[in-house]
Amino acid sequence: MGEISWTRARRAANALMLTAAVSALAGPAGAAERAKNVILFIGDGMGVATLTAARIYEAQQRGADGASNRLSFEAFPQLGLVRTYSADSLVTDSAAGASAILTGHRTLNGALGVDDKVRRGDCASVAPSTVPTLAELARKKGLATGVVSTAAITDATPASLYAHTPSRQWQSDADLPPEAVAAGCKDIARQMLDGPKALQLDVMLGGGEAAFTPTERDGKRLDGRDLTAEWRAGGGAFVKTGSELASVRKDTKRLLGLFAPGNMMRENPRAVTQTDAPRLTEMTVKAIEVLSQSKQGYFLMVEGALIDKAHHMSLAQEALNETVELAKAVAAAQAMTDPKDTLIIVTADHSHGLTINGGARDTSILGLLPGNEDDPARALDGKAIPILMYASGPGAPPVGELRPDPADLDTADPDLRSFAATPLNSAAHTGEDIATYATGPGSQGIHGLMDHPAVFEVMRKALALP
Numbered sequence: 001m002g003e004i005s006w007t008r009a010r011r012a013a014n015a016l017m018l019t020a021a022v023s024a025l026a027g028p029a030g031a032a033e034r035a036k037n038v039i040l041f042i043g044d045g046m047g048v049a050t051l052t053a054a055r056i057y058e059a060q061q062r063g064a065d066g067a068s069n070r071l072s073f074e075a076f077p078q079l080g081l082v083r084t085y086s087a088d089s090l091v092t093d094s095a096a097g098a099s100a101i102l103t104g105h106r107t108l109n110g111a112l113g114v115d116d117k118v119r120r121g122d123c124a125s126v127a128p129s130t131v132p133t134l135a136e137l138a139r140k141k142g143l144a145t146g147v148v149s150t151a152a153i154t155d156a157t158p159a160s161l162y163a164h165t166p167s168r169q170w171q172s173d174a175d176l177p178p179e180a181v182a183a184g185c186k187d188i189a190r191q192m193l194d195g196p197k198a199l200q201l202d203v204m205l206g207g208g209e210a211a212f213t214p215t216e217r218d219g220k221r222l223d224g225r226d227l228t229a230e231w232r233a234g235g236g237a238f239v240k241t242g243s244e245l246a247s248v249r250k251d252t253k254r255l256l257g258l259f260a261p262g263n264m265m266r267e268n269p270r271a272v273t274q275t276d277a278p279r280l281t282e283m284t285v286k287a288i289e290v291l292s293q294s295k296q297g298y299f300l301m302v303e304g305a306l307i308d309k310a311h312h313m314s315l316a317q318e319a320l321n322e323t324v325e326l327a328k329a330v331a332a333a334q335a336m337t338d339p340k341d342t343l344i345i346v347t348a349d350h351s352h353g354l355t356i357n358g359g360a361r362d363t364s365i366l367g368l369l370p371g372n373e374d375d376p377a378r379a380l381d382g383k384a385i386p387i388l389m390y391a392s393g394p395g396a397p398p399v400g401e402l403r404p405d406p407a408d409l410d411t412a413d414p415d416l417r418s419f420a421a422t423p424l425n426s427a428a429h430t431g432e433d434i435a436t437y438a439t440g441p442g443s444q445g446i447h448g449l450m451d452h453p454a455v456f457e458v459m460r461k462a463l464a465l466p
Ligand SMILES: [Zn+2]
Pocket: 045, 094, 308, 309, 312, 429
């Protein structure tokens, strides 16, 4: 291409980019795009390959064809791809990712409820960089608000609804460095219950009790406070088991459920332990029941947190189980709500390095490449090729050792770590775009190539928040 035509092409490309940027700035929502309620589902680490593998896995579990299957939300009418980068990184972590979705501002990896002017670990920089979260805006307008997560409720994604902090690690006062304590910094658990009652969430269900209770009661808190007792004293209901959750009174308005000291249990260990902790779907249903009493509507965020936790450990089958559970929770939410007044969005904060290597139509997604004339069943090292594997993680062979032959392993064992190419104690998040699905009033805003802050804008406009 000559120099002149190159310049012209670049000018045309710039003009196209400008048009796209302008059309992305949609006007105010019309009546048809107004939602009474918004339910946001975040599959933590739920990249596109995870979704594809999970839909195949879900159907194969029932003896059906996997490739042509859809998870519940994959039938939603609206779909967009979302760029996930954070203020300082090509690849976001859950804190910056969730903050961008819940505040409309990108921030540094590890920070919550603040914009990009925050300084890492610096308490003094929080006040000038604090931005309101969607939950706080909704609460101010009189909506009920809630959060459900299979992680500790003080973990990064759920904390993005109520915490403003330069470090996601500061979950209890025991996690605060001395300088932060001296500077008057509040830990995340305390921020949830210490702020003005008018801004507090009405429903919080998940794990993480230890950050709320003092060391004398097997908790982590050093300040002697029992935040669960303070919640009860303020008139809220508090439950610790699935049975207690099931028998919560119908007219309960404020509900805190903490079902594990830290993160909740994944599906596989749960099956052997017979824990009396609710599943993601049961927590979602209860949260909607409680929040639906609000005449002004509600905002609920539901996080499938253990997808990410399983991926970090190279436990592919577990990640798929958790993705299927998220799809069930979405289906339950859809069944309980009116599509005319409830916007449901399903998104992810970032992806993980899961790869689908191939396979015949009827090969188990957990299995090995069967091989055919074009693609051999054995790799150059003479060993079988797993269908699912990771770019990085603890599933890599010990440093200096060769990979085991997956043909010698029980690939259906949910505790088997899937092969990873790069050895890491915990798999790295990956930076490709993630998919976002939407249905209900205002869902038309989810389309094309988007950004996390644009997903925030879609929810803010649908609820007509300032
Ligand atoms: Zn993660």
